[in-house]
Amino acid sequence: MVRPVRPFTMRCKDCGWSQTVIPLSDVLRFEDCPEVCPRCKSRDVNMEQATALEVAVAKVKRLFG
Ligand SMILES: [Zn+2]
Structure with a gap:
């Protein structure tokens, strides 16, 4: 089953x-x-579920490159 x-x-x-x-x-x-982290090389990088706002911003960024 693919999630x-x-x-x-x-x-x-x-x-x-x-x-x-x-x-x-x-x-x-x-x-x-x-x-x-690509900016500071820290290993303290967490994966979180994106908020609706973050998803909207990511979609706009994709549209405008
Ligand atoms: Zn960092």
């Missing part, structure tokens, strides 16, 4: 970096869920 992948937000506790990902398929790319 649909929901939008999620990767967030760094150290520097506040965040990235909301709306999966296009069940397959996640590596860069969608980094284990290390």
Whole structure:
């Protein structure tokens, strides 16, 4: 049974970096869920369920590149 992948937000506790990902398929790319913060190299990166606002912002960003 395949569970649909929901939008999620990767967030760094150290520097506040965040990235909301709306999966296009069940397959996640590596860069969608980094284990290390791309900004400060911290390993304190958590995956959270994206809020409606974060999903909206991610969709706008995708539209405008
Ligand atoms: Zn960071």
